[in-house]
Structure formats: C-alpha cells, structure tokens
Amino acid sequence: MKRQRGYKALLGLTPEQVIALDEQGHAARAMWNLLHDWWTMTGKCLLRRASLALADQHIRQARKDLPWLAALPAQAAQQVLKQYHRAWVNCWEGRAGAPNFKSRIRSRMSVDVPQGRDLQIKRVSRRWGRCRIPKVGLVRFRWTKDLPGVTRSGPAGRVTGARLVKEAHGWHIVFRTETLVDDVHPKSTGRIVGIDRGVVVPLALSDGSNREHGPWLTDGERKRLIRLERKAARQRRIRKPGEQSGNRLARTYDQIARYRATAKRRAADWQHRTTTELADTFTVIAVEDLAVTNMVKSARGTTGHPGKNVRQKAGLNRVIAAEAWGRTVELLAYKLADRGGHLVKVPAAGTSRRCSACGFTCPGNRQTQARFACRAPGCGYTANADTNAARNIEHAAGRAVSGLLSPLHDGNEASTTSCAHSA
Missing domain, CATH: 3.30.420 (Nucleotidyltransferase; domain 5)
Known part of the structure; x- marks a missing residue:
C-alpha cells in the first residue's frame, strides 16, 4: 500500500540563495495574479471553457518578455497554472470559494518543484542533507528524519516532489514522499x-x-513580544494616513512574526x-x-x-x-x-x-x-x-x-x- 506524507525541513541558505528564492517567490505570486486577471477578464461564462494549453502558451510568452518573471523555473510556472485551475475546479464543485488576488503582505511565498528526480537528495552529515533547487543550485537542509529512497536505512519509497515555503524563520522545504507499507x-x-x-x-x-502543556513562550520571550507590539503601535501612530510603511515598522513586524512562529x-x-x-x-x-x-x-x-x-x-x-x-x-x-x-x-x-x-x-x-x-x-x-x-x-x-x-x-x-x- 502506498502512503503519501509530507516532510518539512529548514533550509540552510547563503545570502545569494535567499535572494534567488525571494525572486522566485515573488515571480510565482505575480504569475498567479496575472493568471487571475487574464481568466477573470474573459467573463464567468467563458471561464469554464478556458484552455489550459492557451494559458500555458501565454505563460511561456510572458517569461520571454519579462526577465523578472523568467526567474521562476518553467516547471514551477506550469505548477502555478495547475494550482490555479484546481482552485477553480474546487470552487465549481462547492469545496472552496473562488480564488482571489494574492497580496504581497498577506500571502505566503511558495515555489513548487514538481519532479522529485530534479532534487537529487543526498545526506552529507548527521544533521544536514543536500538537494538541488532549479535556478538556485545545491542547498543544505536540516536532516532530522530519513527520507524514503534516499538512504539504505530509510523506508522503501520515493520522494515525488517538494514545495519551498518562506516562513518567519526563513525558507523551508516540504518534501512530498510516497512510502510502501503493508496493508x-x-x-x-x-x-x-x-x-x-x-x-x-x-x-x-x-x-x-x-x-x-505550559506556555509556549518563556517569560522573557513574552515580555519581549509585548514590548515589540507596543513599539509597533507607536510606529503606526507616527505614520501619516495613506503613507507607506517604513522599513523600521517592517523590521518590527518581522520580529513579532518570529516570536509568534516560535x-x-x-x-x-x-x-x-x-x-x-x-x-x-x-x-x-x-x-x-x-x-x-x-x-x-x-x-x-x-x-x-x-x-x-x-x-x-x-x-x-x-x-x-x-x-x-x-x-x-x-x-x-x-x-x-x-x-x-x-x-x-x-x-x-x-x-x-x-x-x-x-x-x-x-x-x-x-x-x-x-x-x-x-x-x-x-x-x-x-x-x-x-x-x-x-x-x-x-x-x-x-x-x-x-x-x-x-x-x-x-x-x-x-x-x-x-x-x-x-x-
């Protein structure tokens, strides 16, 4: 019997790799928003008959015309199209609401690696593993559990793909695994x-x-979180109505997010x-x-x-x-x-x-x-x-x-x- 599970690990990236993944994450979000505008402009009556082949053709042309959009690998861009179409299918079948515009602030950046063979996973030490990410290169990730089909001592199975997700503590990789188990x-x-x-x-x-269980944060962490929340409130009061948030307020929000993520x-x-x-x-x-x-x-x-x-x-x-x-x-x-x-x-x-x-x-x-x-x-x-x-x-x-x-x-x-x- 095949059992599908997800395995999440923290990536150990260099500053150059962080910049490259951030560019891919922003490009994936922009790709979603461009698809949303293109599909919705056709009208609801034509939305069900929209051709995936035509959409893929427009994506290929957009990656040629826009260099910043070409930072996203071709397979990852096709995966954005598949996810967007699946979102509409779920909406039509009553399982979810209609897909919406992805905000830069409220949405979480993510990039898909649909093929597991492209990852080239290898364990390099007791605590670290290594994999290859398209247009980024070899990256390290924390090894806390054997992946199927990677090591001899690991379970029988394979890694079918992965998704890169950016959270408050940095970029993570979520491996999609398929394990062979007895009934x-x-x-x-x-x-x-x-x-x-x-x-x-x-x-x-x-x-x-x-x-x-006890409190999730220590006394010192809770006090620090309260001070940061008060600091953010003061910085918001200083900002004029309609004025864009400054870098100081953004850094304060990032610190608050890290404590809450912990x-x-x-x-x-x-x-x-x-x-x-x-x-x-x-x-x-x-x-x-x-x-x-x-x-x-x-x-x-x-x-x-x-x-x-x-x-x-x-x-x-x-x-x-x-x-x-x-x-x-x-x-x-x-x-x-x-x-x-x-x-x-x-x-x-x-x-x-x-x-x-x-x-x-x-x-x-x-x-x-x-x-x-x-x-x-x-x-x-x-x-x-x-x-x-x-x-x-x-x-x-x-x-x-x-x-x-x-x-x-x-x-x-x-x-x-x-x-x-x-x-």
Whole structure:
C-alpha cells in the first residue's frame, strides 16, 4: 500500500540563495495574479471553457518578455497554472470559494518543484542533507528524519516532489514522499477513550488523566513580544494616513512574526508528541464534533445591534485559536488510521451538563468551570467537569461503534434524562 506524507525541513541558505528564492517567490505570486486577471477578464461564462494549453502558451510568452518573471523555473510556472485551475475546479464543485488576488503582505511565498528526480537528495552529515533547487543550485537542509529512497536505512519509497515555503524563520522545504507499507488491518481488540478539548485543560481523557502543556513562550520571550507590539503601535501612530510603511515598522513586524512562529512551532510539536502517544495507546478515540469556526466568531455585532462582552469574547477566541483543536483532530485521524484504529466524532450537545453515571442532564449540574455535581435525586455523583464530559463522549462513541467494539466498552450507558423529565 502506498502512503503519501509530507516532510518539512529548514533550509540552510547563503545570502545569494535567499535572494534567488525571494525572486522566485515573488515571480510565482505575480504569475498567479496575472493568471487571475487574464481568466477573470474573459467573463464567468467563458471561464469554464478556458484552455489550459492557451494559458500555458501565454505563460511561456510572458517569461520571454519579462526577465523578472523568467526567474521562476518553467516547471514551477506550469505548477502555478495547475494550482490555479484546481482552485477553480474546487470552487465549481462547492469545496472552496473562488480564488482571489494574492497580496504581497498577506500571502505566503511558495515555489513548487514538481519532479522529485530534479532534487537529487543526498545526506552529507548527521544533521544536514543536500538537494538541488532549479535556478538556485545545491542547498543544505536540516536532516532530522530519513527520507524514503534516499538512504539504505530509510523506508522503501520515493520522494515525488517538494514545495519551498518562506516562513518567519526563513525558507523551508516540504518534501512530498510516497512510502510502501503493508496493508493496515483494523484492530479487533483495544481500548476506547473519550477526549474533551478545552482551554483550561487542553485534553481531558475519560480515564481520568489529562494532557496539559505550559506556555509556549518563556517569560522573557513574552515580555519581549509585548514590548515589540507596543513599539509597533507607536510606529503606526507616527505614520501619516495613506503613507507607506517604513522599513523600521517592517523590521518590527518581522520580529513579532518570529516570536509568534516560535510559539506555533512549539505548539505543533506538543500536539504531534501527544497525538502519537494517544494513537499508540488507544484503538478508538472519540471527540466532540465541534464547529470551531463558528465558535471563534467575533461578538462585535452590528451598529444597530452591538454585541456584549466583546473584549472578553475576543480573548476567548484567541485562546481557542491557540489550542488549534482542529489540528489535533486531524493528527489523531491519520495516526489512528496508520495503526489500525479510527476516530469517532459524537454530537457535542449536552456533554458538559450530562451526568456520566446516571445520564441526568441539567444546566445546574456543572457548578463551576472545574466541578461537576449531579443534582438528580439519589445520584450525588461528583467529578471533574472535563473528565465527566470526556466520559459522556466515550459513552456516545461506545454506542456509535457498538457493532464493532461493544464488548470492550465497560462504561455505563448514559441515558437522556433531562430536567423536564425528572420534574
């Protein structure tokens, strides 16, 4: 069975190579914008019938007429065309919105190397590897994991291509790999667990344990970040309306971006380590089917109907976004599939207010953020609120997979008794 994965590594570039890659990144963005203008000028009625061969012909002519556009390799320019056409196909089929103009400030520079054989990957030391990038030459990258088909000790497979991406810490290369693995058969036995995602406790498990983390930045880094944000605010106030931003403000923004990128990388590292440990331990993992995008919407409202507690809601939105709940679910899904397990999503309604022991549901059951106490007569069950919610998620998952793993589920089947029924 073929398994496709991505492997990301930091590039060690010389100043000349950085300039060359920056030119390619700007040319790729300009190529996208030129295609967008050309396709949209034809009108929506002709957009579906636009010929890729004609577009490729215009790209070839543009690379001859514009020297700065020729900095982009020919295969990378063709890949921009393929990606733009795929964006419109996704829009027509309802999977995404229409492609837009790529801003120089808000878009991330990227260049594709579609053919893996052009990379000529080789390991040169314990920490460094080497590959060839078109119109840049041989570049070094950090070697932290064996690539398929490169070293004898590496897995069987091959590198099918790569993408160069510029981030706050510099240029990175993302290798597209194809690995040959044995067919993964579903596990017939194993453990099932429910996970409640939160902001106070990042991951609360139904077995009573938690997966927590500390702040992503140290105290010194947080203080430095706050000073930089205040410095950027002062520099923005000095700038006159309509005046272009200066180099000093741009340098301040770059420093802020590096600190935020550091926090993001540390969060992703913790998520990878935690989800790997969970996927190795449990066969079935259940999570709530949350609409995270709707949960982090602003409470500002409109001019006629302004929102309430806007600043408090904005702070909560930032905390939820920092936890990256959606990324946790994506990591669990593919890691469980690789190990023969699977992920179950259950409805989120009532999980925090339902008693996992008797099934009594009432808003008053959750007394505080951390304490749950059942108010049903004769029950008296008390537990941590997050742990109780995780157990309800596990119970719902046990019913959802009852045909497959019902003998393994030793929890109590929660009923749906509510306050109105008990009255």
